[in-house]
Amino acid sequence: MAASGPGQDPPVRYDVRGAVAVLTLNRPERHNAWTFELEQELFDLADRADADPRIGAIIVTGGGKSFCPGMDMSALATLGLGPGVAARRRPPTHLRSVRKLTVAAINGGCAGVGLVQALCCDVRFAAQEARLSCSFTRRGAPAEYGVSWLLPRLIGLADATDLLLSGRTIDAAEAERLRLVSQTAPRAELLDRAIEYAQDVAANCAPLAVHAVKAQLAADACRDLPDAVLDARRIAHEPARRPDLAEGARAFLDRRPAQFAPLPEPSPQQSR
Numbered sequence: 001m002a003a004s005g006p007g008q009d010p011p012v013r014y015d016v017r018g019a020v021a022v023l024t025l026n027r028p029e030r031h032n033a034w035t036f037e038l039e040q041e042l043f044d045l046a047d048r049a050d051a052d053p054r055i056g057a058i059i060v061t062g063g064g065k066s067f068c069p070g071m072d073m074s075a076l077a078t079l080g081l082g083p084g085v086a087a088r089r090r091p092p093t094h095l096r097s098v099r100k101l102t103v104a105a106i107n108g109g110c111a112g113v114g115l116v117q118a119l120c121c122d123v124r125f126a127a128q129e130a131r132l133s134c135s136f137t138r139r140g141a142p143a144e145y146g147v148s149w150l151l152p153r154l155i156g157l158a159d160a161t162d163l164l165l166s167g168r169t170i171d172a173a174e175a176e177r178l179r180l181v182s183q184t185a186p187r188a189e190l191l192d193r194a195i196e197y198a199q200d201v202a203a204n205c206a207p208l209a210v211h212a213v214k215a216q217l218a219a220d221a222c223r224d225l226p227d228a229v230l231d232a233r234r235i236a237h238e239p240a241r242r243p244d245l246a247e248g249a250r251a252f253l254d255r256r257p258a259q260f261a262p263l264p265e266p267s268p269q270q271s272r
Helices: 034-050 112-120 147-155 157-166 172-177 187-204 207-220 225-236 240-255
Strands: 012-017 020-025 055-061 067-068 101-106 109-111 122-125 131-133 169-171 183-185
Touching: 012 157, 020 034, 034 147, 034 157, 055 225, 067 112, 101 112, 101 187, 109 112, 109 187, 112 147, 122 187, 131 172, 147 157, 169 172, 169 240, 172 183, 183 187, 207 225, 207 240, 225 240
Parallel strands: 020 055, 055 101, 067 109, 101 122, 109 131, 122 183
Antiparallel strands: 012 020, 131 169
């Protein structure tokens, strides 16, 4: 895990609220602009939460009034072909490899690679004050970090084409209309709303089933319906899932919360 210097705040804070880990981008003086140190810390902490059996869901948010406006331009201007890119251990879409529910609580400005992180989460909530932008073309860049794959699958090709080509900024209301975010709330209420949602999933949904659905959603985006049906049947008949299926049925009949087993230890090479 990336270490901060003496007396320095970490680039990402890690807090636990019940069964939810809250990862807060912590460079408010730079509006949480992205650096490779922040990237490494965020992904390390996401992996830590993913491996912790006490954690059922993960929230990513920003400190202060911004989520993440993209790459830190002061770092980008001197990057060239320096060691930062070569040293990257995981792809910038690493959050998609997390097995547990991930929620982006977009509390403010969100653009570039910051928007990509939000798109890599399973669900997105936004503050009513938030502004979002695929600003790549306005910075002389193509659609980076796989955003041209992610965005059309979330909001459709026509609206994704508009946002990616124009690089225009949209407000939270338009983001909700486009279904880019699931719901909006005042900034002061956003994190509590996201935690309430995440706690519900952590308390009531089987971790193995959540992991399976995430994998199905990713794989089924690139295959036809018969193959998706066959894969769903294969997953449903895996022996490891039988205890959860039985417990879900018993809990329903007993009218009580289900007590599902935690996820097993993550494999050394998680990828999606």
